[in-house]
Amino acid sequence: MELGGGTRQDFDALLLLSFGGPEGPEQVRPFLENVTRGRNIPPERLDGVAEHYLHFGGVSPINGINRALIEQIEAELADRGMTLPVYFGNRNWEPYVEDTVARMRDDGVRRAAVFTTSAWGGYSGCTQYQEDIARARTAAGDGAPELVKLRQYFDHPLLIEMFAESISEAAATLPDDLRAEARLVFTAHSIPLRAASLCGPDLYGRQVAYASALVAAAAGFPTYDQVWQSRSGPPQVPWLEPDVGDHLSALQEAGTKAVVVCPIGFVADHIEVVWDLDNEVRDQAEEAGIAFARASTPNARRQFARLAVDLVDELRLGLDPLRVTDPAPVPGYGCTVDGALCTPQCVSQRRPGEASAGRPPG
Incomplete structure (x- = not known):
């Protein structure tokens, strides 16, 4: 079709x-x-x-x-x-x-x-x-x-519009003297590197990067960073990096005084947003002396x-x-x-015999 x-x-x-x-x-x-x-x-x-x-x-x-x-x-x-x-x-x-x-x-x-x-x-x-x-x-x-x-x-004009508006609203909460120099940081859910190209070469990563560029331009930020969050699993398994917490540490070392964090990879403020960003990353920013503002998701x-x-x-x-x-x-x-509803080569990342998440038995 x-x-x-x-x-x-x-x-x-x-x-x-x-x-x-x-x-x-x-x-x-x-x-x-x-x-x-x-x-x-x-x-x-x-x-x-x-x-x-x-x-x-x-x-x-x-x-x-x-x-x-x-x-x-x-x-x-x-x-x-x-x-x-x-x-x-x-x-x-x-x-x-x-x-x-x-x-x-x-x-x-x-x-x-x-x-x-x-x-x-x-x-x-x-x-x-x-x-x-x-x-x-x-x-x-x-x-x-x-x-x-x-x-x-990911590239619908209304999604870009909503995130750009949210960034402007978040930036307005920063102290007046820091607002102009605030660093914009986009974050999305990390995935294992082994899964990054299952549905086309770095498909998810490229989509996130493209949407981040569109939103940054719409929000009036000529420079920005794009990072990842909420990784899980054993540490020896590589995931998309850099992690948002590690990146905040790097910004601290570079002398950054204010950040606006935009959870571009999420359409709702669920636990991985309100815990990982509003608690862990916000606390890290406060300890580092960095003014922190978080843009809302479309909700x-x-x-x-x-x-x-x-x-x-x-x-x-x-x-x-x-x-x-x-x-x-x-x-x-x-x-x-x-022009197709799904990328044809997209395959399941589950191992043979691994259960799919869904309703529990019974």
């Missing part, structure tokens, strides 16, 4: 598909065990991560943000004269996508567009959501609706709802994809540029 001037698709529903998160202290450990099932993560490692959630009362912000975003999407659909019902499903916690797709089947949904809370290509950002879709349809059995995953949107902004409905309209009306084209993107950046 072509995105520009191609076959139009009718949809009778929209599914927001996300990662999921606990909504009470008693759910934290089962949630983490579900996320890491089949990966042989030591129990003490899960205990450490559980403390991050328990610091916030055992409640991840992500489900609440997604429910608020759904309200905005419903309002945007109504403004455009569209009557699509919007469903909500998660990979790792309630509402599980399997249950949601079964409910869609029972409601008579035949074809639904799927908007995922990831803007990126690569396994974790794209392919794993395709696996979620396939698993949910299999679980639903006969009569399962067709589910069409919407494209990656439930109305522009994010507009972006989601734009993606639906691209397929519903056969429109060319809305994307930033100045500077012109380099070929090979995934489905937006290449």
